Amino acid sequence: MPILLFVSVTLIAACGLIYELVAGTLASYLLGDSVFQFSTVIGSYLFAMGVGSYLSRFVVRGLVAQFVSIELMVGVVGGFSSAALFLAFAYTQGFQLILYAIVIAIGILVGLEIPLLMRILKNRLEFRELVAHVLTFDYLGALAASLLFPILLVPKLGMVRSALLFGIINAGVALWSTYLFRDQLGARTFLRAACVAVLVALGAGMAGAERITQVADNNLYADEVIFARDTRYQRIVLTKWKDDVRLFLSSHLQFSSRDEYRYHEALVHPGLASLPGARCVLVLGGGDGLAVREILKYPDVESITLVDLDPDMTRLFSTHPYLVTINQHSLTNSRVHVINADAFVWLDHSNESYDFIVVDFPDPTNYSLGKLYTTAFYRLMAKHLSAQGLAVVQSTSPLFARQSYWCIVETLKQAGLKTYPYHLYVPSFGEWGFALAGLSQYEPPEHLPEHLRYLSVALVPQMFQFANDMLPVEAEPNRLNDQVLVRYYEHDWREITH
Amino acid sequence: MNSTRRQFLSAALVGLSPKTDRTVTGGFVDDGHQLGHLLRDRATFPRARQTIKIPVVIVGGGIAGLSAAWRLDRRGFHDFVLLEMLQQGGGNARSGQNEVSAYPWAAHYVPVPGKKAELVRELMEELGVLRNGVWEERYLCFSPQERLYLHGRWQEGIEPVTAATARDREDFTRFAARMNEFRATGQFTIPMELGAKPSPLDQLSIAEWLKQERFTSPYLRWYINYACRDDYGALANDTSAWAGIHYFASREPEEKGPLTWPEGNGWIARRLLEKLARYVRTGAMVHHIATDGKKLRVSAGETDYLAERIIFAAPSFLAPYVCESAPPIRNFVYSPWLTANLTLDRAPRERDVETAWDNVIYDSPALGYVVATHQSLRTYIDRTVWTFYWSLAQGTPAGNRRLLLEKDWSYWKEAILHDLERAHPDIRQCISHIDILRLGHAMARPVPGFLASEDRRRLAEPSGNLVFANSDLSGFSIFEEAQYRGVRAAERVLRTLQ
Numbered sequence: 001m002p003i004l005l006f007v008s009v010t011l012i013a014a015c016g017l018i019y020e021l022v023a024g025t026l027a028s029y030l031l032g033d034s035v036f037q038f039s040t041v042i043g044s045y046l047f048a049m050g051v052g053s054y055l056s057r058f059v060v061r062g063l064v065a066q067f068v069s070i071e072l073m074v075g076v077v078g079g080f081s082s083a084a085l086f087l088a089f090a091y092t093q094g095f096q097l098i099l100y101a102i103v104i105a106i107g108i109l110v111g112l113e114i115p116l117l118m119r120i121l122k123n124r125l126e127f128r129e130l131v132a133h134v135l136t137f138d139y140l141g142a143l144a145a146s147l148l149f150p151i152l153l154v155p156k157l158g159m160v161r162s163a164l165l166f167g168i169i170n171a172g173v174a175l176w177s178t179y180l181f182r183d184q185l186g187a188r189t190f191l192r193a194a195c196v197a198v199l200v201a202l203g204a205g206m207a208g209a210e211r212i213t214q215v216a217d218n219n220l221y222a223d224e225v226i227f228a229r230d231t232r233y234q235r236i237v238l239t240k241w242k243d244d245v246r247l248f249l250s251s252h253l254q255f256s257s258r259d260e261y262r263y264h265e266a267l268v269h270p271g272l273a274s275l276p277g278a279r280c281v282l283v284l285g286g287g288d289g290l291a292v293r294e295i296l297k298y299p300d301v302e303s304i305t306l307v308d309l310d311p312d313m314t315r316l317f318s319t320h321p322y323l324v325t326i327n328q329h330s331l332t333n334s335r336v337h338v339i340n341a342d343a344f345v346w347l348d349h350s351n352e353s354y355d356f357i358v359v360d361f362p363d364p365t366n367y368s369l370g371k372l373y374t375t376a377f378y379r380l381m382a383k384h385l386s387a388q389g390l391a392v393v394q395s396t397s398p399l400f401a402r403q404s405y406w407c408i409v410e411t412l413k414q415a416g417l418k419t420y421p422y423h424l425y426v427p428s429f430g431e432w433g434f435a436l437a438g439l440s441q442y443e444p445p446e447h448l449p450e451h452l453r454y455l456s457v458a459l460v461p462q463m464f465q466f467a468n469d470m471l472p473v474e475a476e477p478n479r480l481n482d483q484v485l486v487r488y489y490e491h492d493w494r495e496i497t498h
Numbered sequence: 499m500n501s502t503r504r505q506f507l508s509a510a511l512v513g514l515s516p517k518t519d520r521t522v523t524g525g526f527v528d529d530g531h532q533l534g535h536l537l538r539d540r541a542t543f544p545r546a547r548q549t550i551k552i553p554v555v556i557v558g559g560g561i562a563g564l565s566a567a568w569r570l571d572r573r574g575f576h577d578f579v580l581l582e583m584l585q586q587g588g589g590n591a592r593s594g595q596n597e598v599s600a601y602p603w604a605a606h607y608v609p610v611p612g613k614k615a616e617l618v619r620e621l622m623e624e625l626g627v628l629r630n631g632v633w634e635e636r637y638l639c640f641s642p643q644e645r646l647y648l649h650g651r652w653q654e655g656i657e658p659v660t661a662a663t664a665r666d667r668e669d670f671t672r673f674a675a676r677m678n679e680f681r682a683t684g685q686f687t688i689p690m691e692l693g694a695k696p697s698p699l700d701q702l703s704i705a706e707w708l709k710q711e712r713f714t715s716p717y718l719r720w721y722i723n724y725a726c727r728d729d730y731g732a733l734a735n736d737t738s739a740w741a742g743i744h745y746f747a748s749r750e751p752e753e754k755g756p757l758t759w760p761e762g763n764g765w766i767a768r769r770l771l772e773k774l775a776r777y778v779r780t781g782a783m784v785h786h787i788a789t790d791g792k793k794l795r796v797s798a799g800e801t802d803y804l805a806e807r808i809i810f811a812a813p814s815f816l817a818p819y820v821c822e823s824a825p826p827i828r829n830f831v832y833s834p835w836l837t838a839n840l841t842l843d844r845a846p847r848e849r850d851v852e853t854a855w856d857n858v859i860y861d862s863p864a865l866g867y868v869v870a871t872h873q874s875l876r877t878y879i880d881r882t883v884w885t886f887y888w889s890l891a892q893g894t895p896a897g898n899r900r901l902l903l904e905k906d907w908s909y910w911k912e913a914i915l916h917d918l919e920r921a922h923p924d925i926r927q928c929i930s931h932i933d934i935l936r937l938g939h940a941m942a943r944p945v946p947g948f949l950a951s952e953d954r955r956r957l958a959e960p961s962g963n964l965v966f967a968n969s970d971l972s973g974f975s976i977f978e979e980a981q982y983r984g985v986r987a988a989e990r991v992l993r994t995l996q
Contacts, residue, residue, distance in 0.1 A: 309878055321824050329764040344875035367641050367852050368877045481638035481752045 004180065005121065006137040008173045012071065013141025014148075015166045015173075016110040019078040021149045021162045021418075025105050026085050026391070029320060030095065034229065041103055048104040052111020055107075059116060064181040066155050067116045068191050071174035072198050074109045077102065079167015081468045082159045083212045086321075087374045088404075114138060120181060140445045146357050155332055160209045164202055171198040227320075231312035238323075245322070247288060249313075252362055252444070256428035257326055260290055262454045263432065266424045268294035269452065270460050271356060271436050272301075273390045275447030278355035282384070284343040286360040286373075287313035289327035295358070296330055297449035312339040344377055352382050357391040363489065364396070364404070364478075368484040373408055374478050378415035382439065390438040391417075398423050399469040401430035401492035407475035412437045415478040422463040423470065424454075431470065520635035520843070522915075525907050527594070529584050531938055533783055537819040543746035543785045547567035554578035554991055555796045555805040556777075556821075557605040558812030560589020561605075561763070561977055562967045565984030566809045566991075575991055580774065581798050583783040583812070587771045590941070590975060594839060594933070595763025601678040601839050601870040601883045602762025603935050606625050607639065608977045610755035615688060617981055625769050625784050627757060631959070639758045640872055646855040647921040648746065652850040656724070658717040669715035673746075676711070680747035685843070688748050690972050691955065691958070695738050700949035703741025705734035723984055728865050730941045731833025731889035731975055739973060741944030758855065760870045762885070763977060774911050784812070794963060807991045811967040811984055813939055814957060821964065828968065829951045834898045835940035838886040840867070841931035845882065846922040859921050864888040866934045867918070886914055889940070904938045941971030958983075960990045 028034035052201040059066050075433040081102050088098040153162040175195035175414045227238035237248040279302045287308030317323050364370040398405040412419045417437040430476040444460045478485035547640040552737040556563045561815035567580050590604040611618040627637050653660045687693030706920030723734040757980035759765035786797040796803040818826040820933045858866035859926040911932050920923045969980035
């Protein structure tokens with residue numbers, strides 16, 4: 001008997017913490033500034049728990065019945081909290097008001113739980129034992145929840161379902177309590193019926209969670225800036241204008257949801273489709289998982305290693321409910337290994353070789369990033385290419401930054417690689433360039449994966465043709481000790497903007 | 499239960515309190531002067547417990563001593579020991595390491611050697627820095643190499659250009675042309691001994707020469723004064739014009755450099771020490787050298803070495819305190835230095851240009867700082883180590899040595915922070931640790947008349963069985979001179995032993 005009791009203590013403690021984490025995480029996702037969101041959510045939640053504990057003194061009769069109804073209320077409010085918050089953000093102006101109302105409501109109810117439970121149990125155990133056990137299991141539950149939440153729940157279930165699942169657990173504990181404490185309970189039938197009703201409602205929510213997320217998503221991003229976060233490495237900003245979602249890293253555009261397929265299909269397929277034997281692929285940069293999404297279209301590719309500096313970036317694109325729809329959950333695919341490391345150093349210490357390497361770094365706007373476009377880097381990259389392997393390098397615009405583009409091509413050549421420069425038009429970027437590089441001859445592919453939105457087999461060879469205003473110009477190679485590229489780049493873009 | 503959670507929470511929120519200046523830890527890391535003062539004060543040393551007969555003893559484990567050992571070993575001669583006073587070899591090329599980075603304690607670069615610098619090239623080939631005539635890119639100083647803080651902003655390069663007038667530019671152009679003329683004479687060579695001829699330029703200071711030649715630009719005069727302070731630890735007023743010109747007219751770099759490593763020339767010293775480990779005895783201070791029949795008796799700690807030849811590669815000013823038969827050493831002036839390694843938990847905020855490898859503040863009494871992590875392949879660097887160099891050139895060397903010993907660590911810490919604060923107002927929020935090394939006799943100073951000095955020439959001209967090898971025989975302390983002197987001494991010893 002006591003052990004069963006304590007299991008329910010563990011469960012309700014876990015539920016309490018999960019709702020708190022859901023609220024904090026959602027607020028950080030949707031509003032940014034995670035320190036502020038978590039602090040205020042935790043603060044108001046703990047304060048509300050205090051209020052709940054105080055209010056417990058006014059509950060005098062029918063303790064078990066009250067406990068069961070409180071559990072049900074926690075189950076309903078907590079279980080639907082995540083869905084409610086998504087919808088509130090999408091449809092109302094008062095997201096924060098609703099956020100704190102929900103947090104305080106759950107806090108008060110959870111604050112009532114333990115005092116009531118202790119009073120219910122007070123005749124069954126010695127007080128000393130009781131306090132020790134209840135609190136032990138309470139904290140155990142909190143630990144379990146805090147570990148489950150980031151490791152299992154958010155990646156596998158998502159926010160909406162996680163909250164609903166724990167709502168179901170709360171309601172389950174309520175129903176179970178009507179059996180556990182049946183000797184202290186008068187009218188049981190009504191309570192049990194209520195429990196079942198709540199369970200059914202939450203179960204239905206679980207089944208319809210996908211729809212709830214979609215409904216919310218469709219209206220979620222009405223603001224121009226829908227997400228902003230400073231990570232250790234950069235500022236991640238998502239903006240939305242009508243159906244166009246754009247990602248900016250440290251104020252440089254990374255993609256627009258309307259035309260990113262052009263960019264990423266062109267980045268991956270001309271190279272990878274020409275390598276039918278490719279098994280191991282390396283992606284350097286590209287923490288948005290969009291290049292990986294394209295690579296996953298090749299069933300023969302056995303392993304994809306993605307190396308991106310910023311763990312916040314890859315986490316965001318593994319878990320954010322909207323962003324995982326764009327990259328089709330590519331980063332949580334079992335063939336994909338995400339590594340958060342500085343690419344140059346990581347490659348320097350790696351012994352692996354790859355059939356295809358995608359190099360998708362931010363433009364060389366400063367000397368730190370410029371290191372990733374040097375002869376030293378490309379020589380190192382060449383060492384990690386298999387004999388027939390190819391690398392593709394994001395190489396800025398051959399039209400707007402013509403000398404920078406041809407400087408990158410020249411740098412690849414100086415590193416001892418054969419180069420095959422090509423380009424395409426991406427509306428949000430303009431004319432954009434890539435360079436394939438390898439130790440052996442390149443032939444355009446004869447087949448492409450099905451259902452591509454932009455590329456066709458006939459189009460690929462055309463991409464290697466450059467118009468007169470993009471033809472090669474003289475450029476020095478970019479070297480660690482003489483980073484001409486950063487100066488070319490600055491000069492090229494200054495020409496455009498003046 | 500709530501109170502424990504609250505305590506936990508408040509602990510987690512401490513990080514949100516407003517930023518204040520950090521507490522800076524650190525101290526002096528002096529290693530040599532206590533030992534040196536034992537010699538100066540003619541302390542009594544314990545009698546030897548054992549005598550080892552060995553043909554050759556090298557005294558001093560700096561670059562000169564290590565180069566002598568390197569040459570002996572490469573010539574197939576293995577019957578020698580190298581005695582180093584300190585626990586760590588390397589001399590002016592010694593270095594340190596903390597959890598953030600390795601860093602230099604003194605010399606931190608070698609200019610890329612030209613075709614004629616055969617010895618340096620030979621060593622660099624052996625160390626894998628030069629391969630098939632190509633310099634390994636990661637050992638060449640990365641872009642951006644240098645910057646200067648002038649008129650409230652950073653500019654690229656150390657030659658002052660911010661607010662330079664036509665007159666300034668004209669002086670710089672004329673100065674460069676004059677230096678080319680001097681270079682063409684073939685007298686300004688590295689090693690200096692190969693080209694140096696008695697010269698009237700040695701009879702005046704470089705400051706006087708500038709006046710004679712009517713170079714009036716304050717920027718040019720600052721620049722030349724800076725070069726003298728940086729390379730010789732002396733003001734332009736105290737530097738022989740011949741040596742001042744040598745700095746500018748001796749090199750024709752074939753590659754953008756210099757060669758550098760996080761730990762500066764400590765990288766070379768470490769590699770040499772690894773190769774020559776079997777000969778090196780650290781913590782072995784030579785306190786007496788006396789003739790013993792036809793041999794020389796070298797007393798170091800509790801061991802006497804009975805040697806046929808001694809290569810004295812320690813600073814020459816020590817010789818009279820150690821050797822019974824040392825020739826007189828007059829007119830040898832040594833510059834006192836202070837080097838500090840500053841650990842930064844974050845980089846200060848920057849506005850104008852990116853942090854360079856070498857960062858100089860115009861009109862500062864110090865020389866600026868070198869960034870130890872500059873040669874890192876990482877693109878994102880937050881914690882770093884700066885090596886702050888300060889040659890105490892103003893005033894007399896003896897007075898400055900006294901100052902170095904009298905003032906405590908806090909005094910120097912404040913002086914350093916105060917100096918940096920002009921260019922980095924938030925520096926006190928960045929630095930967490932400052933280690934300071936005081937070097938009373940850091941390097942020889944090429945004062946007017948050094949070239950003609952009879953004592954210097956006598957010491958440099960090897961005779962008998964005690965051969966001097968320190969770079970101070972050249973009048974200035976640079977890597978190439980130390981290596982040359984060491985190698986030359988080794989060859990002389992090999993010749994006379996056979």
